[in-house]
Amino acid sequence: MKKKPAHVSYYRDVRGKVRWRFRRVRFPESQTTEAFGSEGWWAWYAAASNAQPIVIGASRVKPGSIHALGVAYYGSGDFLGLKPNTQRTYKGIFDRYRDKYGDNPVAMLEARHIRGQMDKMAATPAAANNMLKVLRAVMRFAVDRGFARADPTVGVRMLRYRSEGFHAWTEHEIEAFELKWPIGTSERLGFDLLLYTAQRSGDVRQMTVHQIRDGRVLVRQEKTGQLVDIPQHPNLQASLAARKIEHLALLTTKQGKPFTEKGFGNWVSKAAERAGLPHCSAHGLRKAAARRLAEAGCTVHEIMSITGHQSLKEVERYTREVARRGLADTAMNRIA
Template sequence: MRVALKYICEDVDRHGNVRCYVRAPGKRKVRIRALPGTPEFMEEYQAAIATAAEAPLRQADEAKRGSFRHLCIRYYSSAIYKALDGSTRNWLRRALDEIAQEHGAKQVATMQARHVRRLRDAKAEMPAAANQRLKALRALFSWAIEAEETKVNPTIGVKKLRYQSNGHHTWTNEEIQQFCERHTLGTKARLAFDLLRYTTGRREDAPRLGRQHMRDGRVRFRQAKNEHRNPIDIDIPLHPALGESIAAAKVGANLTFLLTEFGKPFTANGFGNKFKDWCRQAGLPHCSAHGVRKATSTALAEAGATPHEIGAITGHTSLKEIERYTKAARRGELASQGMSKLIGKTTA
């Protein structure tokens, strides 16, 4: 059964190949190159729809060369921006458009570091959001300087806000057991958890996995993060517990193991929201999909895996993050070794 998607149209080239496009009124048609029915197809389709559905920019701002809004428009149409992953483009655009709502008509040439600091500090109550806003501005002006769209870079010298954060909560063994008791083998929630746990995938990866990634006793897939700029291919043994979970879930012949209630593949955001629902059902509202990845990384470190062994499983290219897991995991062991040397050496 075929489901009609809004704005989708098809034509046939001279070789007889069917080509799919998104053609929205008043917009240029966008080619969808992925195979229909695959998660990649839906991702391309949703990105094209999001672009087509954007509210028209005010003509005054758009025509005003040299304005912040005009610079953003130029950035969004650049090859640098288009080469970014969809999730990266989304948060960059949200951050820049939020600034443009209030300051879009202002001239970029008059923008100084103090203005950037004010924009950063406007979100000081949420330091992570403040730093993300600064990061978006840095990306914009880094491109603008290289593209000779402006001669000033007001982000130079502006520092991130310093704050204490441990990032996503790392699942404990007790929390893992609590989740598994609530979501037993055979359920969609349990399969989602096991995919995250035994592949160390992110929320973008788990909903893309299917039988085509499980062959010859191994799991092979390309991580979604930075797949268009710095792709990381994962090739790890299939954990027996994951194989058992897949068999118990009785998934069909779909290209993805996990499907929504409507029989469609999850988007990354949709999966993240659904997984949070499953966590709340298990009484774990503070837990997240990314925290499962951190838990497995920690478990590997506690089992004595080297940083390079962990990196081969998680896909980390920098040892800095891996070493943090390793040090935290070995802290108790090192403390015991240190205290054992002190015992019997103290004097009254």
């Protein structure tokens, strides 16, 4: 017998007749008694393997409800085309929305309802704005697929608030961490990878030995897909040389397993806390690296070539702050 294609098996029924069965997770099961390898058999296999996937949960929700919209959205190309990290974020936010409003019909959702929902979240404006961002994506899908005639998020504005975001480590804080965690410790290697590559914690925690070669660091950023190719800083080279890497991943847990997203952030925060820096985080080191580059006189585009930022707005803030501080020093020196 020729080699069977994927997801196919066979058995004999009570009459001894050979029956072929197609089984694949989330796909409808199909059977045939066509002779294996015949034209009819291959036609059956093509139809079974190209069938529409079964959408999990579709049978348990009310048609036209926000719950039903969520089930359809999660099985769509709109959602599956997002990066895995973005998928997790969007699903977490929209699932919380469904927990509150899932039984309501999508067609009845209006802008006034969303504004009211955001008002209830006024104490956490960033969360309210993230909810609106996800709703906009989902409602565009809803209009395209006939769940709603109009997009209820049109005209709904983000809540205004001021936030400095993650704290950028100061030079004193960097020195304090280095004193607590000398070169050769895993905490110091994680710290140096964050500070001297200026990459997001999600990219640093997944770095492998293959990304560190020929005196350079290569990163395909998870969030943007941007390829970053930067030279290794001497301090990072010293830190890598002092630490024996026994796994494919540069940074692992005590059990030798890769860090989870949340686990890595907690690990860095706990190391900072033990150094007397409870307010410092992994992302704050990326901001500190950008600040250092600005202080060294790097242009916005030079900084972006290191950090991988695709928008000038965030990077320009670092250069403006540094320039403002320099201008203040010059001004005071003139009247000193």
